[in-house]
Amino acid sequence: MHASIIQSLRNNIRGPVLCPGDADYDKTRALHNGMIDKRPAAIARCTGVADVRYCVNAARENDLLVAVRGGGHGVAGNASCDGGLMIDLSLMRGVRVDAGQRIAWVSGGATLGDIDHETQPFGLVAPAGVVSETGIAGLALGGGFGWVRGKYGMTVDNILSVDIVTADGELRHANKAENPDLFWAVRGGGGNFGIVTTFEFRLHPLGPIVMHCAPVYAGNQARDILRGWREFMQTAPDEFTTEFFFWTIPEHDTFPPDLRGADVVIPAGVYAGPADEGERYVQPLRELATPLVDLSAPRPFTAVQQMFDVYLPKGELLNYWKSLYLDRMTDEVFDALITVFNERPAKRTPFVLHDLRGASARVDADATAFGSRAMPYLMEFNSSWTDPGDTDANIAWTRRVWNDMAARFSSGHGGYLNMTCYNEYGEGLVKETYGVNYRRLREVKREYDPGNLFRLNANILPA
Numbered sequence: 001m002h003a004s005i006i007q008s009l010r011n012n013i014r015g016p017v018l019c020p021g022d023a024d025y026d027k028t029r030a031l032h033n034g035m036i037d038k039r040p041a042a043i044a045r046c047t048g049v050a051d052v053r054y055c056v057n058a059a060r061e062n063d064l065l066v067a068v069r070g071g072g073h074g075v076a077g078n079a080s081c082d083g084g085l086m087i088d089l090s091l092m093r094g095v096r097v098d099a100g101q102r103i104a105w106v107s108g109g110a111t112l113g114d115i116d117h118e119t120q121p122f123g124l125v126a127p128a129g130v131v132s133e134t135g136i137a138g139l140a141l142g143g144g145f146g147w148v149r150g151k152y153g154m155t156v157d158n159i160l161s162v163d164i165v166t167a168d169g170e171l172r173h174a175n176k177a178e179n180p181d182l183f184w185a186v187r188g189g190g191g192n193f194g195i196v197t198t199f200e201f202r203l204h205p206l207g208p209i210v211m212h213c214a215p216v217y218a219g220n221q222a223r224d225i226l227r228g229w230r231e232f233m234q235t236a237p238d239e240f241t242t243e244f245f246f247w248t249i250p251e252h253d254t255f256p257p258d259l260r261g262a263d264v265v266i267p268a269g270v271y272a273g274p275a276d277e278g279e280r281y282v283q284p285l286r287e288l289a290t291p292l293v294d295l296s297a298p299r300p301f302t303a304v305q306q307m308f309d310v311y312l313p314k315g316e317l318l319n320y321w322k323s324l325y326l327d328r329m330t331d332e333v334f335d336a337l338i339t340v341f342n343e344r345p346a347k348r349t350p351f352v353l354h355d356l357r358g359a360s361a362r363v364d365a366d367a368t369a370f371g372s373r374a375m376p377y378l379m380e381f382n383s384s385w386t387d388p389g390d391t392d393a394n395i396a397w398t399r400r401v402w403n404d405m406a407a408r409f410s411s412g413h414g415g416y417l418n419m420t421c422y423n424e425y426g427e428g429l430v431k432e433t434y435g436v437n438y439r440r441l442r443e444v445k446r447e448y449d450p451g452n453l454f455r456l457n458a459n460i461l462p463a
């Protein structure tokens, strides 16, 4: 990047502009996924809309490669780039709540923890994900599966409006009435259409104390526990959202020494209703066998949201994740999952299985750009390891398992792109995932980003 561009960024934006060699450059370019080691020519740490607009205009006029960073959790690593401009929103984390109207306005660099911190004192929640350090922007624009999905829908279903800087440098407001095509497209179409500086979210009553279900069973009981969980879910109300974990207890002092390193399964969930009602409701899941330890308890929702944070420190794990929609949950699927889990090359790799029933499943495929909600299960293969020497083996294994499971147990709909390293697939996976919405997304892309300035994402090519 020419020195004059960097100088003009420094002269015109309020936040710092960092280049290789500057203090904080390495810290700021680092992403959650320790496998990503990209070196932007400049990092513009925006402090507001004017900074973002200046960066977008500078990038377009000078033909710069652009990466947009929200919370930096995108596993595909597109929040950074080699040699281009990283537009970093991580200084923009403000959250304003109107408790009476049950609305929150959230800045584009906020984390889920920032939102919970402001909403939970009012007993309100913006449906999002399950790790507090994840950025809201990437999560919300790509979908958003979290602990209240069954009751209140996905994050995309709760966006009321966005302020977005499009590729022409204009700030646009998009909601049902104003720029409705753009509003439709950002609800699932990812970072393809511009940089969201503010989200407006619908809030819902929750907690602050919720019933958290987390009995930890021995891995060798996985088949029985899976069967019990499947049966339990047949009659589950919207209040109960579940994620079934295949996990190895980490070497961490939150667990007794004799349990560390044990393979376990956890039929986890949150009951989005009165905690005492939830406690009675989840009891059968806690009695499927004798748990090694039972972490279930009524606890603050903010504590549930922060529970995984300690096991996922930024940059420590190298990640290659894939997700797949599964169309059934038969014993054959259970056996296949148990087999591949036991064969995985890295003990730090968890699998997460979502039962997708509830409010999020009742949204029509074309209501938001996100696409079909028809598939009843979502499976995440979250390969995670620490030694760079193990990278090739883990990536090869993840691809093999994903291809095999897709061929046997999935009738399509691509994957959940927010949980997938998709860069190697080009247009194919994006097209399949968006399905009936893909054509319309390409038309909206042509309208707002005809030159594909925002292309480091699950890229939708302009029509």
Ligand SMILES: Cc1cc2nc3c(=O)[nH]c(=O)nc-3n(C[C@H](O)[C@H](O)[C@H](O)COP(=O)(O)OP(=O)(O)OC[C@H]3O[C@@H](n4cnc5c(N)ncnc54)[C@H](O)[C@@H]3O)c2cc1C
Pocket: 032, 068, 069, 070, 071, 072, 073, 074, 075, 077, 078, 079, 089, 108, 109, 128, 129, 130, 131, 134, 135, 136, 137, 138, 139, 140, 141, 142, 143, 144, 145, 146, 190, 191, 192, 194, 195, 196, 197, 312, 418, 419, 456, 457
């Ligand atoms: C530990 C961990 C836990 C997770 N848990 C969940 C979960 O519970 N539920 C779930 O649904 N997903 C979850 N995810 C996946 C998550 O949705 C994606 O990683 C998402 O991309 C994170 O958003 P981010 O802003 O942190 O990412 P970033 O890496 O900062 O951004 C990802 C992409 O989003 C776009 N983007 C970012 N900010 C903006 C913006 N302001 N405007 C426009 N585009 C932008 C860019 O294209 C960027 O490349 C998890 C991921 C991790 C690593």
